Amino acid sequence: MAILFFEHFQLTCPSRASVECERAVNKKRPVNLDLTQFRFPLPAITSIIHRVSGVILFVAVAFLMWALQGSLESPESFAQVKESMSGFFAKLITWGIVSALLYHLVAGCKHLLMDIGIGETLEGGVLGAKVTLAVSVVLILFAGVAVW
Amino acid sequence: MVASVTSLGRSGVYDWLVQRVSAIVLAVYFVFLLGFFAFSSEITYEIWKGLFSQGWMKIFSLMALAALGAHAWVGMWTVSTDYLKNGVTRFIFQAVCGGTMFVYFVWGVQILWGL
């Protein structure tokens, strides 16, 4: 942005006023790269969490496969998986994975609805983001109760 | 249209569609599984094994596994093209993701195979 602006300024600067131009270029001008100045509307936040949860799930599948394998192999390994998932830390990880899945699922459904043209307006986007957050928070709390 | 060697279907439209279809399959699968957890009181080994021994559940799981492979591959590809600007780094990242999906798929088939 700053670079674009700089080039644009030079191009439109009349050559006969080059001295003045140089002075203007060297003057302290606002640079629009201040991250704290950017606004993050709700739909932007729900969208980035959807991405983060997708990447988390990609890694989490390894744990899920491990648990699936153990739980199906034999009654002993089933008990073992259950046992290893009973500690506080293990439950926290389980809850985390289920939360990522629930959020990704809910936000993914919203995404699909918007793909077929539902809620594509600005207001619809904000409302959809609110509903996504509310529904997934409720589901994640339920999941927490179920895990503990 | 720009075709990329490392994208799944070599075209954005195709990848877009693959990700939607696979998302629906995954959604149905996980809603079913979560519902199974939520509505059964205590899951024993017999109940759990009984579920996955059913023919339809094996097919359902296999479908979900295939969908997962495509979905996560396209998903991680998208993410990598957004953040990794260095071609070599991006290619290595994509190769690792693709390899991981392959391992997941074979692993999953092996788990279901043995039942």
Ligand code: HEM
């Ligand atoms: C364990 C399974 C899953 C994994 C590992 C996974 C992973 C990912 C990843 C990495 C992305 C890319 C995110 C991005 O581009 O910002 C993605 C996108 C997406 N996921 Fe999933 N996902 C899974 C399950 C689901 C489910 C159950 C749904 C249900 C609707 C879903 C719907 C979507 C949609 C619609 C997108 C496209 C987002 C976009 O184009 O920006 N995913 N997923």
